[in-house]
Amino acid sequence: MTFDTKKLAYLSVFVVSLFFTVITLANSQSKIQIFNVAQNTFWFEQGNPNALHQIYVVAEPNCSACHYFYNSVKPFIAQGQLKIRWIMVAFMKPSSLGKAAAILMSENPAAALEENESAFNNMMEIGGINAIPSILSDIKGRLNANLNFMKTFGFHVTPIILFKSTTGKIEIMRGALPQNIIYRFINVIGKY
Secondary structure, eight states, X not given: OOOOHHHHHHHHHHHHHHHOEEOOOSOHHHHHHHHHXXXXXXXXXXXXXXXXXXXXXXXXXXXXXXXXXXXHHHHHHHTTOEEEEEEEOOOSSTTHHHHHHHHHHSSSHHHHHHHHHHTOBTTXXXXXXXXXXXXXXXXXXXXXXXXXXXXXXXXXXXXXXEEEBTTSOEEEEESOOOGGGHHHHHHTBOOO
């Protein structure tokens, strides 16, 4: 079997752009505003508190791209290199709200997120954690506020990745990262 390298190169660019899109905003002031608002959303942390690389990720419990991203960065979290502040939202499926609430209402939200991801059903695009039927109004309000954060800034898909680069520049991306560039991505992330 032979491959046309030119076609393969175009396909690679298409796949990368499909999974990973850097958001280009008109001015850096907009990125700063979005980042500042993200810091005040309802989030939980996962990873080494002193990790050299720290990011915010807006995620949905039934999102297959979020699941792919989670699995891509999991080794960096386990090695203590990456800390993530997860901003959970719920909009994809009727079970999303109950699953996001189950994660947030858990005594250990990072462990609950791991449960969701380890039992994720890719064929059905459904997270593995059981949705809770009765959601505290406070949690429902926080999830709605997180969703409003997404809507306010025109984000329509998850994951959304926000971080300061090692040079201090704020970057915002959406979509999962292809495995072949994840290592380069991690190395350009600084601290909040």
